[in-house]
Amino acid sequence: MVDVGILGATGAVGQRLIQLLEPHPEFDIATLTASPASAGKTYKEAAKWRADTPMPDSVTDIEVAATEPDAIDDDVTLLFSSLPSGVGAEVEPDLAEAGYVISSNSSNARMADDVPLIIPEVNADHLGLIDVQRDERGWDGALLKNPNCSTITMVPTLAALDQYGLDSVRVSTLQAVSGAGYSGVTSMEIIDNAIPHIGGEEQKMESESRKLLGEFNGAEVVLHSMDVAASCNRIPTIDGHLENVWADTSDDVTPEEVSAAMSAYPSATLPSSPERLIHTFEELDRPQPRLDRNRGDGMAVSAGGFRRTEGGVQYNCLAHNTIRGAAGASVLNGELLLEEGYL
Ligand code: 11C
Known part of the structure; x- marks a missing residue:
């Protein structure tokens, strides 16, 4: 030990x-x-x-x-x-x-x-x-x-998509109050409200994603070339960040291929990794905080609601923000x- x-x-x-x-x-x-x-x-x-x-x-x-x-x-x-x-x-x-x-x-x-x-x-x-x-x-x-935590929720899904050539990512988040610290959990003071632009989250998602998907050349990490823009919002959910992602790819990709790529994405073989890191849903079903945040003991990312867009695909992803995130x-x-x- x-x-x-x-x-x-x-x-x-x-x-x-x-x-x-x-x-x-x-x-x-x-x-x-x-x-x-x-x-x-x-x-x-x-x-x-x-x-x-x-x-x-x-x-x-x-x-x-x-x-x-x-x-x-x-x-x-x-x-x-x-x-x-x-x-x-x-x-x-x-x-x-x-x-x-x-x-x-x-x-x-x-x-x-x-x-x-x-x-x-x-x-x-x-x-x-x-x-x-x-x-x-x-x-x-x-x-x-x-x-x-909002970056961790999205980046494994992007990593699964990178084989199709990620050009641009747009993401809008719906983030749980536990991300704002303990007092948020006890008071739920934002009931009947939603708060945009929370504490520099946008900038973190934009820069951290490019570093995570960047290439280490032995001396430094070269940031991924994709363009990332985020809008981050606090909503009255206790745990679990939900994110709406629009990913544009240079190769053509169908929603079915995206779903298959994510569900095949390997987890790390470490004690805290569940066997399947990304849980995907059949057909049009989609992740929701109360139903899905505890998948894989809170360590899974869930993704669903895949649909084709002009430049690529739109989907929703979710993870338990204080556990997986x-x-x-x-x-x-x-x-x-x-x-x-x-x-
Ligand atoms: C939130 N993601 O939900 C934040 C909390 O950079 O680790 C965690 C802030 C961080 O407000």
Whole structure:
């Protein structure tokens, strides 16, 4: 077993990380960190745990540490980070320099040239950037990122389509309130409303997608040439981001071919990957958050409602935003780091 720590363990994604890591066959939770206000408290005292799932007994009495190298248990080699991006930007480089390997969900540094942004089934080869990172920064550890949850929901479906030559992608999202953090879940304060332009999501989807589908040439990732434009919206759903995608391809493609390509798209062979990553629907049926977010224990992407457009295809895709889109994505990347010998 590998001893791991969770940075930012009391937040919404930190809680999901605990749920996924507590029963994990290869990882053992040894350290939980949070803000200075929580340091020194037991996890049970520090975390405002979401009401719909029980807190695992094994973490209730762990003393929460401050997020700094000296406070992390000596045996820990791998850190899962769900820190607020400003804190991540400050402490993650220091921790990588101190020798920790960090699988981070925080949004800082995702587009940095030497930081691998990874979805294992899509671009595991980008892990080679860690060698560039270690050479250039002199780190003993490493920093690896998973993308934003709305990006993860769409990119596996685009990866399946790339064989037809992706020219242009337009996407409009309907994003769950849990993406906005814990208070969104409890208050549902946007009932009877929908909020467009949420927190820079558009820009993240546009840039991260091109990096994920880009080519690693041994020294850098060359961004994919496709043009991506996104419109992101918050709706009153608790969990599960739904996205409407228009993908234009240089080759002609039928809705049937698109559906077949997605359902044949391979999952990564890692403990947290379900056997089939992309679930597609028969005929005109389509994914919906309440019905489909928990497919593959929350790790599947669902896609459906395929129809032909002038330039390619239109479809809808969906994934559980705090599991497949955040904590689960970080765990998958941790598994990849272990499998590829980076720990
Ligand atoms: C949301 N996707 O639903 C966001 C939350 O870049 O990891 C996660 C932000 C990020 O609002």
